[in-house]
Amino acid sequence: MNKRGNLVIIIKSIIIILVIIALIAILISKTKKDNQESINNEQQAGQNQNSLPETNITTQQQNTDDENLTSNPPIAIPTQQGIDLSPLFYSTIIDWLSQTTATLTIEITIQNLGSSNSPQTTLSVTLNNLQPQTIQIPEIQAGTTHYESIVFTNIPAGSYAGSATIDPQNTMQEADETNNELQIAINM
Numbered sequence: 001m002n003k004r005g006n007l008v009i010i011i012k013s014i015i016i017i018l019v020i021i022a023l024i025a026i027l028i029s030k031t032k033k034d035n036q037e038s039i040n041n042e043q044q045a046g047q048n049q050n051s052l053p054e055t056n057i058t059t060q061q062q063n064t065d066d067e068n069l070t071s072n073p074p075i076a077i078p079t080q081q082g083i084d085l086s087p088l089f090y091s092t093i094i095d096w097l098s099q100t101t102a103t104l105t106i107e108i109t110i111q112n113l114g115s116s117n118s119p120q121t122t123l124s125v126t127l128n129n130l131q132p133q134t135i136q137i138p139e140i141q142a143g144t145t146h147y148e149s150i151v152f153t154n155i156p157a158g159s160y161a162g163s164a165t166i167d168p169q170n171t172m173q174e175a176d177e178t179n180n181e182l183q184i185a186i187n188m
Helices: 003-047 067-071
Strands: 056-061 085-096 101-112 121-127 133-137 145-156 159-166 181-187
Touching: 085 159, 085 181, 101 121, 101 159, 101 181, 121 145, 121 181, 133 145
Parallel strands: none
Antiparallel strands: 056 085, 085 101, 101 145, 121 133, 121 159, 159 181
């Protein structure tokens, strides 16, 4: 087979793989939307009762100009030379301890968009006037996604705003230092 024939086969294979990835992303996005609608319906039903709310789970993606990232689940594809960590997505789990306090778990999805593995670093989450929570995160392989959870306990009901920041002390050189922070907004 000649070089041109091999190139055509490679291009067709790449197109097929991209179509499969897009279909999987659409399916996951639809499932996530259906789950969120179900959660919203349960929350509305819980508000009509006079008991403790059930555990609430909400999700939020990082605001970005790339429509594919805001409408599809996170898929880490290396786009930068070197290391490029980005907190892309978060979800919250609220376990009510009483009518006015809860345990809040924030699950952060971190991806390495770079072509190199990242060293161990830190993740810091701040919310309003609550004590910031900082944890160590392990090395993240190039082009992969990693998940971490941070727990705040005995949180009063209310609205909270803050951020999740990868490498908050800026100790690691990255290809893109502007995508290390994810804004968080929680209403409980």
